[in-house]
Amino acid sequence: MVISKPVAARPLPVGLTSSQQWTLLEWLHLVGHIETENELKAFLDYVLTQAPTEHFVLALGRLNSQHQIQRLEKVLNVSYPNEWLDHYLQENLAQHDPILRIQIGQGPVLWEDRFNRAKGAEEKRFIAEATECGMGSGITFSAASGRNNIGSIFCLAGKESTRNAALVSMLNCLTPHLHQAAVRVANLPPAAPSNMPLSQREYDIFHWMSRGKTNWEIATILNISERTVKFHVANVIRKLNANNRTHAIVLGMHLTLSHPVASIE
Numbered sequence: 001m002v003i004s005k006p007v008a009a010r011p012l013p014v015g016l017t018s019s020q021q022w023t024l025l026e027w028l029h030l031v032g033h034i035e036t037e038n039e040l041k042a043f044l045d046y047v048l049t050q051a052p053t054e055h056f057v058l059a060l061g062r063l064n065s066q067h068q069i070q071r072l073e074k075v076l077n078v079s080y081p082n083e084w085l086d087h088y089l090q091e092n093l094a095q096h097d098p099i100l101r102i103q104i105g106q107g108p109v110l111w112e113d114r115f116n117r118a119k120g121a122e123e124k125r126f127i128a129e130a131t132e133c134g135m136g137s138g139i140t141f142s143a144a145s146g147r148n149n150i151g152s153i154f155c156l157a158g159k160e161s162t163r164n165a166a167l168v169s170m171l172n173c174l175t176p177h178l179h180q181a182a183v184r185v186a187n188l189p190p191a192a193p194s195n196m197p198l199s200q201r202e203y204d205i206f207h208w209m210s211r212g213k214t215n216w217e218i219a220t221i222l223n224i225s226e227r228t229v230k231f232h233v234a235n236v237i238r239k240l241n242a243n244n245r246t247h248a249i250v251l252g253m254h255l256t257l258s259h260p261v262a263s264i265e
Helices: 018-031 037-049 082-090 111-116 121-132 159-163 165-186 200-209 215-222 226-239 245-257
Strands: 055-063 069-077 138-144 150-157
Touching (some): 018 037, 018 165, 037 055, 037 069, 037 165, 069 082, 069 150, 069 165, 069 200, 111 138, 138 165, 150 165, 159 165, 200 215, 200 226, 200 245, 215 226, 226 245
Antiparallel strands (some): 055 069, 055 150, 138 150
């Protein structure tokens, strides 16, 4: 069995009151026992009651070689405006979002600092749209596991959350543990083995193929169209030099077993 390197814990922040220290310790205890998405959502709702912010969201994504979010895989909306989040996802605004250019795990990032350094027309258009929707200021926390390519971003919108130094310190300490909980409940496929001639998305498809999922079921799991799944399945079969779907699974499993990948837990 291959065990992944755990996320490095961050030291408890100094300068907190006794009440804030107990709150943080309670958060760390609760997040360590999360096993389902509903429990994760309930925990984030609870944290929201103690944070001076209205808008909260947690997202998981694949990382590129620069340790940046390459593709969002799962978004858990706690209290973001649905209209903005739907627009963001449908228009694939992630590709123009300066916050997704950060190196995951670098520490809290103030949106205004990143927005002020934006240069491209698409980034500036994105910032204008976000500001118009009341999402022009906020803070993002992030974490990633040591031996896989999945990272988390944890975003709070609004100026009040950025001005509360104690809250920022507490959430920064919580974030690695929150990342572990999110990965634990997300059930995402692991990173593609280096000896497989598949892209990460193709390997995601193969992962579910090898577990007996139909194209429709894979489309539902990955929140993509069945037509897109069929396209990737055809690429998997072609790249593995297989005769059909079953043959591709056999060949792919042989490659996977000869090059074990790290668990994402």
